Amino acid sequence: MDPMILQQIKKMGIAEKRELLERLKALIAKKMAGSALAGAPKRCPRCKSLSFYCKGHDACGLKRWKCCS
Structure with a gap:
């Protein structure tokens, strides 16, 4: 992994990391x-x-399915 990315992550607060x-x-x-x-x-x-x-999409954008059985 790029060391610059790791440095940026270390600077983040806990909420940003979550x-x-x-x-x-x-x-x-x-x-x-x-x-x-x-x-x-x-x-x-x-x-x-x-x-x-199909019953809409989840938070990730994937389709949600509703079974009638």
């Missing part, structure tokens, strides 16, 4: 989700039911 951590988690989650969540899945991601619908 915000940075949450943003990094969101970016990692989005990257890991990749194209698998970009479109509508054919079945409920949790129980594999055919009866579900």
Whole structure:
């Protein structure tokens, strides 16, 4: 990791570090989700039911699904 980045992080307060951590988690989650969540899945991601619908987006911008089963 770039030493300059580490120096900047050391200068941050705890609230700024927490915000940075949450943003990094969101970016990692989005990257890991990749194209698998970009479109509508054919079945409920949790129980594999055919009866579900999109219910907006979470804080990371990923789609949320509501199962009807």
